[in-house]
Amino acid sequence: MSSVSTPTDGRPLVRLENLRKRFGPLEVLKGINLDVMPGEVIVLFGRSGSGKSTLLRCINFLEDPTSGVVEVDGIRLAGGHRTHGKREMIRKLRMRTGMVFQDFALFPHMSALDNVIEGIVTVKGIRRDVAEPTGRHLLDQVGLQDKYDEYPIRLSGGQKQRVAIARALAMNPKVMLFDEPTSALDPELIGEVLAVMKGLATEMQMTMVVVTHEMGFAREVSHRMCFIHDGEIVEEGPPSRILNDPQDARTKRFLEAVL
Amino acid sequence: MRESLSQASLRVPFRVKLAVVWLGIFGVLSILFALVHFDLPWMRQHYLFILRGLPYTLIICAFSIALAIVLALLGSLGRISRNPVAYGVSGFYVSFFRGTPLIVQLFLWYLGLAQVGSNLMAQGHSWGHWLILDAFVAGILALGFNYGSYMTEIFRAGIQSVGHGQHEAAYALGMSYRQLMRRVVLPQAFRVIIPPTGNEFIAMLKDSALVSFLGTSLTTMELFRRAQLAGKQDFRYLEALILAAAMYWALTSVFSYFQGRLERRLSKGYVRELRVYTH
Numbered sequence: 001m002s003s004v005s006t007p008t009d010g011r012p013l014v015r016l017e018n019l020r021k022r023f024g025p026l027e028v029l030k031g032i033n034l035d036v037m038p039g040e041v042i043v044l045f046g047r048s049g050s051g052k053s054t055l056l057r058c059i060n061f062l063e064d065p066t067s068g069v070v071e072v073d074g075i076r077l078a079g080g081h082r083t084h085g086k087r088e089m090i091r092k093l094r095m096r097t098g099m100v101f102q103d104f105a106l107f108p109h110m111s112a113l114d115n116v117i118e119g120i121v122t123v124k125g126i127r128r129d130v131a132e133p134t135g136r137h138l139l140d141q142v143g144l145q146d147k148y149d150e151y152p153i154r155l156s157g158g159q160k161q162r163v164a165i166a167r168a169l170a171m172n173p174k175v176m177l178f179d180e181p182t183s184a185l186d187p188e189l190i191g192e193v194l195a196v197m198k199g200l201a202t203e204m205q206m207t208m209v210v211v212t213h214e215m216g217f218a219r220e221v222s223h224r225m226c227f228i229h230d231g232e233i234v235e236e237g238p239p240s241r242i243l244n245d246p247q248d249a250r251t252k253r254f255l256e257a258v259l
Numbered sequence: 260m261r262e263s264l265s266q267a268s269l270r271v272p273f274r275v276k277l278a279v280v281w282l283g284i285f286g287v288l289s290i291l292f293a294l295v296h297f298d299l300p301w302m303r304q305h306y307l308f309i310l311r312g313l314p315y316t317l318i319i320c321a322f323s324i325a326l327a328i329v330l331a332l333l334g335s336l337g338r339i340s341r342n343p344v345a346y347g348v349s350g351f352y353v354s355f356f357r358g359t360p361l362i363v364q365l366f367l368w369y370l371g372l373a374q375v376g377s378n379l380m381a382q383g384h385s386w387g388h389w390l391i392l393d394a395f396v397a398g399i400l401a402l403g404f405n406y407g408s409y410m411t412e413i414f415r416a417g418i419q420s421v422g423h424g425q426h427e428a429a430y431a432l433g434m435s436y437r438q439l440m441r442r443v444v445l446p447q448a449f450r451v452i453i454p455p456t457g458n459e460f461i462a463m464l465k466d467s468a469l470v471s472f473l474g475t476s477l478t479t480m481e482l483f484r485r486a487q488l489a490g491k492q493d494f495r496y497l498e499a500l501i502l503a504a505a506m507y508w509a510l511t512s513v514f515s516y517f518q519g520r521l522e523r524r525l526s527k528g529y530v531r532e533l534r535v536y537t538h
Contacts, residue, residue, distance in 0.1 A: 060431055062427050062430065062431065091433050091434075091435065092433075094430065094431060094432070094433040095432075095433035097431070098431075099427075099428075099431035101424065101427065101428065101431075103424055105424040105425060105427065105428035106428075107425065107428070107429075107443055107447075108447065109446050109447050109450070118432065118442065119432035119433065119434075122432075122434060122438050122442050123432055123433045123434055123438065167432070168431075168432075171432060171433065
């Protein structure tokens with residue numbers, strides 16, 4: 001049962017049109033079409049090597065799509081080579097997307113607070129003393145009110161990932177991208193990260209695209225699940241249907257293996 | 260007897276034994292010096308004259324290391340660049356300055372450039388006189404360019420030691436390449452770069468003695484040149500050279516100590532325990 005009502009109206013916030021990605025002879029994405037509505041939470045799942053991470057990384061151009069179109073919050077960019085003008089547009093697009101990585105990728109030479117405000121200070125040019133209260137507020141929000149000055153090495157995996165979420169949120173993104181955010185965590189730390197992500201979805205109505213194997217999270221929080229296989233979305237739908245009554249044999253087989 | 264001796268030896272701390280060995284070395288050296296009629300009064304009279312070269316040794320090294328750091332930073336960014344000009348120029352720089360002897364480079368800066376300068380002046384280009392360098396300046400340029408080429412590789416390795424995940428995290432925030440380098444990569448790379456750079460500086464303190472071969476003028480003579488002059492004057496080479504060696508040695512020891520402290524401070528944020536480990 002989905003605890004959040006599905007947003008349906010308005011323009012999609014993220015739109016992928018016939019997105020293709022090729023690594024040499026290997027075609028990793030074979031024409032992906034996907035619309036993400038404002039406030040929607042989408043879970044991408046599939047076996048490793050299916051292309052789900054590549055798909056996510058194409059949305060903010062950490063991977064350049066070979067062809068196709070990515071549109072985020074009105075910024076439309078085609079795949080292919082980068083030009084100077086496109087580079088600038090990619091930066092603008094990235095400022096509208098927040099990303100959370102599997103291995104946290106916190107800046108080890110900065111305290112938790114400095115990690116969180118780094119984006120707004122360096123990229124948006126906001127003064128430190130203005131940014132700091134914002135940063136503290138965000139760390140409070142993810143339950144780290146006592147860790148402002150701690151360096152990443154002294155934080156647990158779950159705490160690191162929550163700092164990383166706060167860092168992405170600081171840029172006030174329109175959409176949050178999560179690349180297997182709990183896969184590197186010890187089992188007992190997964191819950192605290194998922195709880196923060198759930199709060200984002202339900203309380204802030206954050207638009208989220210999440211690559212994850214956490215089917216419980218998908219069932220409880222997401223509006224739509226997309227099963228990626230071999231570079232294609234072979235099945236999509238609300239979690240209640242996908243998880244209880246998958247139509248495609250490949251989806252069925254995958255779910256039988258993980259559930 | 261042998262048994263009880265080794266038993267007794269066990270009770271003496273290693274540090275104490277080490278101190279005894281060092282004292283022994285100095286004792287033997289002192290005896291040797293006494294045997295060759297080492298002129299201690301001469302040393303007492305002249306050590307100040309030689310010591311007055313020390314500020315110039317330090318000034319040469321300070322300017323040279325600053326130049327070397329700038330060149331190494333530019334060189335390393337060139338070495339990791341996909342721009343063919345940046346890559347090619349930095350490649351030539353590293354290859355040439357690492358591939359030729361420092362003493363040759365010193366004379367190229369001092370005598371070679373001067374020849375170019377005077378030829379230019381003979382052809383009516385008055386700016387040629389800028390290429391006729393003072394020995395002091397030529398020394399700084401030679402040391403800076405030479406050490407910069409070695410340090411380019413140190414900087415490159417340091418920059419490449421910062422993982423790709425850090426690049427992606429910075430780019431995902433919307434950073435430009437410049438911002439990525441300035442805020443994320445270089446601060447982390449410097450932690451890796453500073454210890455070997457300290458070693459380069461200490462090596463440079465010694466190599467700065469080569470500048471004496473350019474015949475630095477009386478007002479800017481560094482340590483070794485002063486030692487040579489003092490020794491030549493009274494035929495007290497051994498005494499003068501021993502004094503110079505002792506001064507270099509003291510200098511490198513002091514800097515090694517500070518470098519060790521700096522390294523430990525730099526590891527802040529990377530060590531779990533607040534305790535500082537010493538070796």
